[in-house]
Amino acid sequence: MKTKMQNLNELLQELGISKVKLAKYLGVxxxxxxxYLELENLNKWPKEKKLLLFKLLNIEDxxxxxxxxxxxTAEYLEDVETRLNQNVKTTDESYFNLKDLSKEEQVLVNDLIxxxxxxxxxxxxxxxxxxxxxxYHVLQSIDSIPEIKYILAYLSKTTGFSDPMEFKFDETAQFILESIVFTAMNLYNNGGATKSKLIASxxxxxxxxxxxxxEVLSRTQQLTTVKIQALRELGYDKITSENAQEVINKIAEIQSRKVVIGEKQN
Known part of the structure; x- marks a missing residue:
């Protein structure tokens, strides 16, 4: 005897509803x-998702x-497709406009969300x-630290999502970092380093x-000092949209003066 979930699965297949489209409809x-489909019955589903499915199929329970x-029937198929597409469209638009992205990029963004x-x-x-x-911090730094991309690729490979010989970035750099990380992970998993060495490291x-x-704080303080000097020399109290470019030019001038003075002293 078929279970409720088997009956549901067969119905979804008959309706031509893919797992991808159902996932978008339910927002998962x-x-x-x-x-969800491996659960014993629909009562095990989260209430919100269960009600959305009932709405899609137009059933009470x-x-x-x-x-x-x-x-x-053809009419039922059309009704289900309309409800499915409408909810997917609403879900996509509720986040932000993806129309400038490729289809592949849109799918990825929605999957991430x-x-x-x-x-x-x-x-x-x-x-x-x-x-x-x-x-979030990693993604913010990904453009300035290329190794982040290589580490993400390494993790994608070790978790089985990507081919181990796939290199989408700088192949040489990626190959080297993957080898180093692999060695380090082996040490980590096998306890190959002494505690004293780990503490020192x-x-x-x-x-x-x-x-x-x-160093960052020092540079920030130096820039703040130069900015104050630039404002003082120009006779301004603060940077505004009207004087911003003038202040930036003055900051560059002050910094170049300091470089020249430093060279003369040397």
Whole structure:
């Protein structure tokens, strides 16, 4: 005897509703659709998703009786397709305009949005916020630190999503970093380094970050000093949209003067 979920799966196939389209309609990832369909019955589904499915199929509940009463006619197919497309369109437009993106890019953006939403609602735990906060920081830095792309590619390969010999970026640099990370991960997983060496290494790691922060702070303070000097020389109290370019030019002039003075002193 078929289970309720098997009956539902067969109905979805008969209606021509793909897992991708159903995922968009429900606002979840494709993987979550597979997870839902493996559950014992529809009562195990999140209430919001279950009601959306009932609305799509135009049924009151997920019982065998309700699903069994469905007659897949041309008119019913058209009605389901209309509801499906309307909700997908509304979902896509509710985030932001994707019309300038390629179809492939639109799918990826929507998958990312749905996955993040899913993680913060149905799969939320005490680590979720920081997982995505750090991911956000990584994405903000991806243009200035090329190694981030190589590490992401490495993780994609080790988790089975990409071919291990696929190189979408600088092949040589990517190959080198992947080899280094692989070696490091083996050390990590096998406990191949002594605790004292790890402590010393982490101390160097912390020190390097602190030095970098100090350098950034120093440059920021220097720039602030030069900006104040530029405003003073120009007779302004602050930077506005009207004087911004003039102030920037004055800052450049002051910095060049300091370079010349430094060269003369040397």
């Amino acid at each position: 990832s494709r993987q979550m659709i597979y997870n 997920g019982s065998d009786e309700s699903i069994g009463k469905i007659k897949v 749905n996955l993040i939403k899913e993680k913060f609602t149905e799969e939320k735990n005490k680590n979720t916020y920081y997982e995505f906060l750090y991911l 982490h101390e160097r790691f912390v020190k390097e970050i602190e030095n970098t922060k100090e």
